[in-house]
Amino acid sequence: MPQHIQGNWRWCHKCEGLWFNGHATKGVCPAGGAHDLTGSGNYALIDTFPGGARQPNWRWCGKCEGLWFAGNITKGPCPAGGDHSQAGSGDYSIVHNTPSVPEQSNWRWCNKCQGLWFNGHATKGVCKAGGTHSSSGSGDYRIAQLPQNVRVHVKVLTAPSRFTVNEMLDGMRQVYNAVGIGVDLAGTENLNLPALNDCDVGACSGAPTAEQVSLFSNRNNVGANDLVIYFVRSTVPAFNGCATHPAGQPGAVVASIASQWTLGHEIGHVLGLAHCDTAMAPLFDRLMTGQGTDNITNAPPDVIASEVSTMKSSVLTVAA
Amino acid sequence: MPVTFDDVRAALLPDEPQYAAAAASLGTDALPHLAALVAGDDINLASKATYLASMIDPADTSNAVRTAAEHSEPVVRVAAAGAAGNLGGDAAEPILLTLLDDEDVGIRKVALLSVRATPGPELTAKITELSQDRGVDEVVRTLSEEIIEGG
Numbered sequence: 041m042p043q044h045i046q047g048n049w050r051w052c053h054k055c056e057g058l059w060f061n062g063h064a065t066k067g068v069c070p071a072g073g074a075h076d077l078t079g080s081g082n083y084a085l086i087d088t089f090p091g092g093a094r095q096p097n098w099r100w101c102g103k104c105e106g107l108w109f110a111g112n113i114t115k116g117p118c119p120a121g122g123d124h125s126q127a128g129s130g131d132y133s134i135v136h137n138t139p140s141v142p143e144q145s146n147w148r149w150c151n152k153c154q155g156l157w158f159n160g161h162a163t164k165g166v167c168k169a170g171g172t173h174s175s176s177g178s179g180d181y182r183i184a185q186l187p188q189n190v191r192v193h194v195k196v197l198t199a200p201s202r203f204t205v206n207e208m209l210d211g212m213r214q215v216y217n218a219v220g221i222g223v224d225l226a227g228t229e230n231l232n233l234p235a236l237n238d239c240d241v242g243a244c245s246g247a248p249t250a251e252q253v254s255l256f257s258n259r260n261n262v263g264a265n266d267l268v269i270y271f272v273r274s275t276v277p278a279f280n281g282c283a284t285h286p287a288g289q290p291g292a293v294v295a296s297i298a299s300q301w302t303l304g305h306e307i308g309h310v311l312g313l314a315h316c317d318t319a320m321a322p323l324f325d326r327l328m329t330g331q332g333t334d335n336i337t338n339a340p341p342d343v344i345a346s347e348v349s350t351m352k353s354s355v356l357t358v359a360a
Numbered sequence: 361m362p363v364t365f366d367d368v369r370a371a372l373l374p375d376e377p378q379y380a381a382a383a384a385s386l387g388t389d390a391l392p393h394l395a396a397l398v399a400g401d402d403i404n405l406a407s408k409a410t411y412l413a414s415m416i417d418p419a420d421t422s423n424a425v426r427t428a429a430e431h432s433e434p435v436v437r438v439a440a441a442g443a444a445g446n447l448g449g450d451a452a453e454p455i456l457l458t459l460l461d462d463e464d465v466g467i468r469k470v471a472l473l474s475v476r477a478t479p480g481p482e483l484t485a486k487i488t489e490l491s492q493d494r495g496v497d498e499v500v501r502t503l504s505e506e507i508i509e510g511g
Contacts, residue, residue, distance in 0.1 A: 201435075202404075235499040238438045238466040240473065244376050274435050276442035276470055278407035280375035297404040297435060302375050319370065332373030334404070 044130065047186045047213060047222040049083040049107070052076055055119075056157040056165025056173060058083065058147070058183070059105040062213070063206075064228065067105025068120040070153070071166040075105060081144075081185040082222035082360040087130035093141060094133035095181075098156065099126035107132065108154040116154025117168045124154060135182040147181035150174050156181060186222035188352055189360045190307065191266040193227045193291075195258060197237045198273035201296040205271065208294070212304035214340035215327050219348045222360055226266055231258055239293055241275045244282040252282075256289040265356050267291050267310060269303065280333070283309035290356055301333035301341060311354040313347050363389035368397070372408040383415040391422040398424045398436070406431065407439035414443035420451040429455045437467050445474030452476070453483045460486050465497045472503040477510070484508075 048062040054071035066074035085107070086094070097111040103120035115123035134156070135141045146160040152169035164172035194205055203211075205228075213223045233255070240251040248256070259268050268291035275282055280302040281294040292306035308328050315330030317323040322331040327341040343351070351357055368390045371382040390412070397409035406428065413424035420426055425447060428440035441459045444452045452474065459471035472487070479487065490496055491504035 234465045234497070235469060238442075238470050240442075240470075243380075273466060274407065274438045276438065276473075277377075277379060277411040278404075278435075278439045278442075279377065280404070282376060297407065299375070305375055330374055330376070331370070333375055334373055 044087040044214060045084050045217045046087060046130075047082050047084045047217040048224065049085055049183075050075070050077040051080040051083070051158055053079050054166065056159075056161065056163065058107045058156045058158070060100055060107070061105075062209075062225065063105065065105065068103065068118075069166075070119040070168040082189055082224070083144075084184045084186050084217055084222070085132045085134065087132055093135055093138035095136040095179075096131050096133045098132040098134055099124070100129040100132070101125050102128050107156045109149055109156070110154075112154065114154065116150075116152070119168045137179040138182065139180075141182050143182035143184045145180055145182045147183055148173070148175040149178040149181065151177050186217065186220055186360050188220065188357045189222040189224050190216070190311070190357055191224045191226040191263065192307070193229070193259075193262045193266055193268045194225065194271065195229045195231050195268060196271045197231050197233055198271060198296050200271055200294065200298055202298065203300045207300055208298070208303040211300040211340065212307065215301075215304050215343060216351075218340065219343055219351070221348075221351060221357060227262065229260065231270075233258070237273045239270075239272050239275050241277075241279060241282040241284065241293060244275075244279055244284050246284070248284050248286050252284060252293070253286050255293065256286050256291060259289060259291075264288070265290070265358055267307060267356060269294055269307070272296070281306040283307075285310065299333045299336075301327060301336055305333050308343070308347070308351070311351045311356055313343075313350055316344075316347070363387070363393070365393045365396070368393040368409070368412075369405065372397070372405050372412065377408055377412070379412055379415055382412055386412075386416070388416060391417055391424065395422045395424045395427065398428050398431070403433045403435050406433070406436045410436060410439040411443045411446075414446035418446060418448045418451065420447055420455070425451070425455055429458050434464050434467060437462060437464070438470050441467050441470035441474055443474075444471065445476075449476060449480060453480050456483060457486055460490065465500060468497070468500045469503060472500065472507060475507055479507070 050061045052075040059075045069075045099110045101124040108124045118124045148159045150173040157173045236255045280298040283292040283306045316328040324335045394409040394413040410428040
């Protein structure tokens with residue numbers, strides 16, 4: 041199985057636990073309500089890492105969004121009710137008792153709820169099994185933080201037909217997380233704009249068209265350095281997507297016919313990347329191929345060092 | 361060398377096809393392949409093939425745009441509506457008349473944007489009808505009014 045670096049894991053200041061922020065729900069917090077990412081960095085976990093200093097068998101719980109250890113007989117109590125679930129989870133591997141790894145230390149396994157929690161504060165958080173978390177019997181776990189993020193707002197006029205928005209975001213994260221860039225889904229909004237659902241993008245170069253200007257005016261108060269992706273039914277003429285945008289309104293249009301990689305490709309353009317190949321010499325192992333991301337042969341596709349440098353230099357790639 | 365189906369498909373697979381360059385390099389030999397793609401099940405390639413065909417063949421002798429205008433997938437009909445703007449008046453007008461009767465607001469909007477400065481009498485009558493129809497979507501009615509006033 042290919043190794044998969046997945047960002048968007050967050051620390052919850054209410055319960056001290058680690059939880060996944062890649063879904064619409066913020067899960068269920070043992071301290072009450074949903075988890076809260078306030079003050080958290082963007083943590084990255086590795087799925088299917090081949091051994092070494094890492095301990096496997098950590099799982100995502102689809103009920104509470106938390107990370108828990110599935111290597112014991114008990115599954116631990118879940119804040120959402122019953123025990124934790126590993127349905128749909130990858131097998132995450134976490135650095136264990138290896139001080140030489142330069143990642144954030146002081147994460148602990150709780151023998152009461154099986155969850156992973158941060159022991160770097162005075163509080164021991166809140167444990168679903170009662171009281172605070174326990175570090176008894178735990179080693180020292182270390183987790184990497186992604187130093188930079190892009191913040192993406194999704195605005196849907198028409199949902200894509202070949203891949204879901206979440207599948208496209210997951211594809212983008214596979215590529216971006218692997219080079220140390222997190223992808224935050226900062227918001228989702230449905231827009232009812234029938235006049236712009238088939239958006240004239242002209243040649244998709246140079247100045248945006250009047251329809252693009254009109255469409256991109258629907259940022260609705262998102263931050264200046266946040267990217268807004270408008271999912272439309274189609275572009276005129278037919279493209280999978282188009283990254284041309286009005287000045288000061290960074291974003292792109294993605295059409296319903298797009299591939300799994302079109303979202304990451306178009307945002308790559310917005311971050312300053314050009315196509316990396318020609319029809320005579322296609323590079324189908326690269327995200328920025330100009331010969332069609334449907335042709336990509338190695339999932340996830342590559343971005344090379346110079347491209348990563350450009351992406352991280354963009355004002356749209358902000359500190360996590 | 362003859363243009364092959366794979367040549368045409370390769371020109372359409374990019375996320376952002378370079379239509380003008382593809383039209384220049386492939387030429388009319390591409391038209392049978394484009395017509396086949398328009399009639400096929402892949403709506404990504406069908407919609408892109410529609411537009412490229414219109415750039416190569418302004419008379420729509422291959423019937424690619426005509427076929428796309430009657431496609432079951434709205435996305436392909438939108439492509440036909442946009443492609444009609446590249447066709448000559450004689451080829452474009454019957455296609456636009458068909459698309460202006462489409463129930464889909466987006467398709468009608470794109471079709472109206474493809475109407476030339478001086479539409480023929482039948483098309484003018486259709487646009488006038490739309491501009492006066494209070495039951496039609498506001499986007500379509502407003503665009504129709506603008507065309508009539510501009511004409």
